[in-house]
Structure formats: structure tokens, C-alpha cells
Amino acid sequence: MTTKQYHGSCICGSIKFEADVESSDESNRCNCTTCWKLRLWFIRIKPENFRLLTSEDALSDYVYKTGYHQLFCKTCGVHAFGKLNKPGVGNFVSINVACLDDVPLEELSELKINYMDGRNDQWWVEPKDTRFL
Helix, strand or coil, rough: CCCEEEEEEEECCCCEEEEEEEEECCEEEEHHHHHHHHCCCEEEEEEHHHEEEECCCHHHECCCCCCEEEEEEEECCEEEEEEEEEEEEEEEEEEEEEECCCCHHHHHHHHHHHHCCCCCCCCCCCCCCCCCC
């Protein structure tokens, strides 16, 4: 298992972060309302592997019904990352893969994608149809 550090940002640069991603971390696509409408593709990492490099003042926070905090830029609106700390589910930061600035395209094409049925609150189940995720 190898760990690589990546840098990420929103469009306008008000949000910048560093993330240490392990080679075994899989990416995720979900069909819940938030992920569906934002077309999110994300990687979950441990909170200690995430560093916000800019002020939290640049962030707005949308809290999903599960307690998940989807953080986005107040200026350009890009959803760069989210956070959840919930017993039974876990404590993690979800990084929007599209916000990673320095990940090589070859690595993106090799990411394993885990599909999740958040629409039916069954995140551990793959939806029947993943063609649009």
C-alpha cells in the first residue's frame, strides 16, 4: 500500500487542500440526491490525511439528512469535499475527485469505482443501474 499526496482546489482558488490518498482507497459514485445532482465522484480518506490550506471562511456547508456535511466554495460554488463523523458509519472526509489538480489522468482511469445506492439509504448496496453514475 502506497500513499500519495495530492493537491486540490475549487475553480476560483478560495479553497485549497492537500490529501494523502492510499493506493487501496477506492473511489465512489452514489445515486443519492446530492451526489446525483452534483455528479460527484469521490474518495473517502481519514480526517488526519486531509489538510485545508485556506481559511474555513471561504466555505459554505450543506448538511444532508444523514448528517453528512457537503462543503462548498462561497464564491464559485464548487463542492470540493465533505465530512461525516457518525457512529456505525465512520469518520471520514470525502474528496471530490474532480477537484484534484495534480492527479495524473492515467491514475484516474485506473481508480476502482464503488457504486452506492444512497437514493434508497442502502449505501452498502450497488444500485441496479450504474450507467448514469
